[in-house]
Amino acid sequence: MAKTTGIQFDKEHNVFNLQTPGTSYVIGIYDGKIPMHVHYGKKLNSTYGIFDMLDRKEGQLFDYMPMSMEYSKPFAHNEHPQELPVYGDGDYRTPAFHAQYADGSTITKLLYAGHKIYDGKPALQDMPSAYVESDEEAQTLEIYLEDELSGLQAVLCYTAYRDRDVITRSNRYINKSDKLIKLLRVDSGCIDLPHMNFDFVHFYGNWAKERMVERTPLFRGLQSVDSTRGASSHFQNPFICLAAHDATEEVGDVYGMNLVYSGNFHAGAFVDSMEKVRMFTGINPFDFQWMLNPGETFQTPECVMVYSDEGFGKMSHIYHEFIKERICRGRFRDQERPILINNWEATYFDFDEDKIAAIAEKAAQVGVELMVLDDGWFGKRNNDRTSLGDWFVNEEKLPKGLNSLVKRVNDLGMKFGLWFEPEMISTVSELYKAHPDWCLHVEGRVRTEGRYQLVLDLSREDVCEYIIETLSKVLSSANIEYIKWDMNRSMTEIGSAFWSAEHQREVAHRYMIGLYKVLGTLKERFPHILMEGCAGGGGRFDLGMFCYFDQFWTSDDTDAVERQFIQTGTSYGYPTMVMGSHVSACPNHQTSRITDINTRGYVAMAGQFGYELDLNTLSEEEIEKVREQIKLCKELAPVFHKGDMHRIKSPFDGNMTVWEFVSKDQKIAIVEIFIIKCAPWNPYQSLKLRGLDPDAVYVDRNTGKSYTGEALMYMGLQRRCDRDFGYEMLILEKQ
Ligand code: DGJ
Numbered sequence: 001m002a003k004t005t006g007i008q009f010d011k012e013h014n015v016f017n018l019q020t021p022g023t024s025y026v027i028g029i030y031d032g033k034i035p036m037h038v039h040y041g042k043k044l045n046s047t048y049g050i051f052d053m054l055d056r057k058e059g060q061l062f063d064y065m066p067m068s069m070e071y072s073k074p075f076a077h078n079e080h081p082q083e084l085p086v087y088g089d090g091d092y093r094t095p096a097f098h099a100q101y102a103d104g105s106t107i108t109k110l111l112y113a114g115h116k117i118y119d120g121k122p123a124l125q126d127m128p129s130a131y132v133e134s135d136e137e138a139q140t141l142e143i144y145l146e147d148e149l150s151g152l153q154a155v156l157c158y159t160a161y162r163d164r165d166v167i168t169r170s171n172r173y174i175n176k177s178d179k180l181i182k183l184l185r186v187d188s189g190c191i192d193l194p195h196m197n198f199d200f201v202h203f204y205g206n207w208a209k210e211r212m213v214e215r216t217p218l219f220r221g222l223q224s225v226d227s228t229r230g231a232s233s234h235f236q237n238p239f240i241c242l243a244a245h246d247a248t249e250e251v252g253d254v255y256g257m258n259l260v261y262s263g264n265f266h267a268g269a270f271v272d273s274m275e276k277v278r279m280f281t282g283i284n285p286f287d288f289q290w291m292l293n294p295g296e297t298f299q300t301p302e303c304v305m306v307y308s309d310e311g312f313g314k315m316s317h318i319y320h321e322f323i324k325e326r327i328c329r330g331r332f333r334d335q336e337r338p339i340l341i342n343n344w345e346a347t348y349f350d351f352d353e354d355k356i357a358a359i360a361e362k363a364a365q366v367g368v369e370l371m372v373l374d375d376g377w378f379g380k381r382n383n384d385r386t387s388l389g390d391w392f393v394n395e396e397k398l399p400k401g402l403n404s405l406v407k408r409v410n411d412l413g414m415k416f417g418l419w420f421e422p423e424m425i426s427t428v429s430e431l432y433k434a435h436p437d438w439c440l441h442v443e444g445r446v447r448t449e450g451r452y453q454l455v456l457d458l459s460r461e462d463v464c465e466y467i468i469e470t471l472s473k474v475l476s477s478a479n480i481e482y483i484k485w486d487m488n489r490s491m492t493e494i495g496s497a498f499w500s501a502e503h504q505r506e507v508a509h510r511y512m513i514g515l516y517k518v519l520g521t522l523k524e525r526f527p528h529i530l531m532e533g534c535a536g537g538g539g540r541f542d543l544g545m546f547c548y549f550d551q552f553w554t555s556d557d558t559d560a561v562e563r564q565f566i567q568t569g570t571s572y573g574y575p576t577m578v579m580g581s582h583v584s585a586c587p588n589h590q591t592s593r594i595t596d597i598n599t600r601g602y603v604a605m606a607g608q609f610g611y612e613l614d615l616n617t618l619s620e621e622e623i624e625k626v627r628e629q630i631k632l633c634k635e636l637a638p639v640f641h642k643g644d645m646h647r648i649k650s651p652f653d654g655n656m657t658v659w660e661f662v663s664k665d666q667k668i669a670i671v672e673i674f675i676i677k678c679a680p681w682n683p684y685q686s687l688k689l690r691g692l693d694p695d696a697v698y699v700d701r702n703t704g705k706s707y708t709g710e711a712l713m714y715m716g717l718q719r720r721c722d723r724d725f726g727y728e729m730l731i732l733e734k735q
Contacts, residue, residue: 005160006019009117013051019044020043020165026038030075036082077091082192084171087106089107096282099181101149115144117142120137125299127299128260128543129547141159152181153174156169161326165308170303174297186300187300189279189303189305190280199244201214201240201241201242204237208562210539210570211572213650219271223271224269228287229490238259238261240267242269252310257279257303258304260547265284266282266284288509306319312647313690319574332550337550338369339368339369340372340482342611343371347359352398360412366623370610372416377398379426379429382396388431389424389429402474402478415482417481418484420474424456426454438460439455440454440492440494441454453489457497459510481529483530483531484534486536530550532580538555560595576606576607577608577642580607580608586600598625599674640661642663648688657674660672666691689717698733
């Protein structure tokens with residue numbers, strides 16, 4: 001059988017086979033009408049006989065199931081895997097779509113009305129999405145469904161990449177009637193799997209504790225994660241997996257689903273009474289309602305799906321490549337980023353031009369390339385109680401203006417970067433005096449503050465325009481080559497003075513549309529500016545953000561041990577290329593833990609490297625190490641960022657963290673070993689490496705010892721692990 005990729009359509013049986021190199025996503029149109037989810041998993045080269053395998057009508061249970069009788073055979077929706085499950089037809093699993101029509105009813109019946117297959121991948125209206133660089137790279141299938149009674153049209157849109165095991169999906173809804181339709185639930189992705197022998201894996205957290213791994217066996221009923229905070233949040237990430245109970249880093253079925261969205265989401269799995277599973281993701285339907293007027297279209301965010309038959313490792317590699325190459329975009333996508341120093345933990349709000357210049361001078365001497373001025377440079381911002389929105393220079397701290405400092409930094413041969421928190425407004429600010437109605441709020445209700453600030457109402461065009469123009473002015477006023485875009489609070493009282501009563505439940509989503517527009521415009525206007533996202537650390541670390549930001553501050557917790565957990569958890573779904581990671585002062589400001597400067601350096605190198613302290617406070621010996629770190633990082637960054645990352649030991653599973661990075665040509669492997677809890681009772685442990693050339697000999701750069709690739713992988717490196725916080729970085733070079 002010919003091995004194909006792209007989208008095959010079996011016209012005789014109405015079956016679509018969306019093929020990537022190793023996976024198939026199969027949709028069948030039952031009876032020429034009902035879109036059924038037939039298969040997602042290992043590749044099927046042919047869909048021959050597929051429908052016969054799903055023919056279900058025998059068994060006493062069917063007597064007790066609601067059946068649609070209008071098809072060639074009675075059809076029990078609850079029993080069959082569905083492509084766009086709706087409410088009201090006897091499918092009692094969690095639906096992917098729910099709406100209310102002009103007659104007050106909430107029942108939908110969307111039946112096949114045609115399809116289109118074409119090369120390439122379209123951009124989405126209002127929403128960021130993955131892309132292709134040429135139309136040959138992928139094929140897209142649009143399936144058109146129509147609800148005759150209500151006049152609603154649904155377009156299910158799938159893209160199969162030809163050289164990556166990735167399927168993307170989104171849906172759009174078009175009101176073809178002359179009456180209002182209220183959308184209540186509009187999931188982006190939904191797959192029905194035939195059994196419940198999976199674990200639900202998700203990434204929970206908090207401030208300073210982002211993306212911790214939680215893995216629990218599926219139970220009957222609904223298990224889900226979500227956000228109602230207006231951002232994807234620290235607390236639960238939109239990335240979820242279903243993994244076979246025995247799936248490890250190297251073996252077993254794993255399904256990944258992630259959403260290209262940064263606002264309120266939900267994602268989960270529903271196990272029904274027949275132990276079948278529905279995995280889903282989309283905008284959180286809680287407090288969501290969209291008024292779809294006649295002629296209007298609603299576009300859902302996009303969902304990115306990966307299936308791996310070789311465990312979490314392969315799934316992560318597929319996501320990493322995809323995010324680096326088809327989510328991230330712009331000038332910096334393939335470039336190594338400058339090594340930066342950020343003054344936040346060095347000075348907090350207490351700085352002036354000379355203090356920042358002194359930090360920059362020392363940093364320049366050791367090879368740091370970019371000086372980032374963090375919070376506190378604007379308005380009257382001497383603490384976190386004031387001035388957000390007043391994006392003009394704080395003349396007390398910078399009496400000679402921004403340009404004077406930028407020039408001093410540039411004269412040192414360094415680039416200059418600046419912090420903003422553009423989506424916020426302090427109640428004590430010029431902006432709030434002028435526009436008290438520009439924040440999210442509900443008239444007559446107290447405005448709940450977070451870090452003494454309110455959230456600007458980005459569902460309003462005038463507010464978005466204000467942000468674009470104000471930032472543009474600052475960014476054009478000096479040689480600014482990097483911005484850190486922060487966002488430090490969850491939303492409350494999500495309401496808008498601009499929108500009428502019936503549109504209030506759209507505000508959270510309209511905010512995201514506004515935010516994406518602002519980010520897109522600024523990225524277009526200032527393509528030379530490297531953009532790092534931040535949200536009180538890593539509180540908006542999602543695929544929506546990576547369509548605009550080149551990198552994202554992973555966490556405010558800069559402790560090297562805590563970071564091993566945070567960066568390991570994050571690595572399941574996101575590449576090191578996008579994880580901002582810095583060496584900070586000792587004892588650590590968040591945990592008071594004392595760690596060696598090299599432990600901090602090696603952990604930070606497995607991300608986008610930088611410093612978050614005043615290097616003037618370090619000893620000569622430490623400064624020497626910093627110099628070496630920078631040299632090493634410049635040399636090895638391509639391996640850390642463009643190579644394959646292997647989680648050899650996870651801190652979530654034992655007493656140590658071992659990350660291995662292998663260059664694509666297998667010529668160099670970096671192995672980072674960190675002991676979190678010593679094991680004097682088991683002083684040597686075996687670390688089986690991965691991804692090496694088994695037939696090659698690798699030489700350890702530090703000791704000169706050489707090992708074969710096969711021994712390193714199949715027998716394993718023997719390493720000491722009887723010292724608390726011991727660390728090691730091995731550089732293995734192919735001979
Ligand atoms: C939160 C960020 O995560 C920090 O890095 C820092 O920029 C502060 N905000 C500044 O207020």
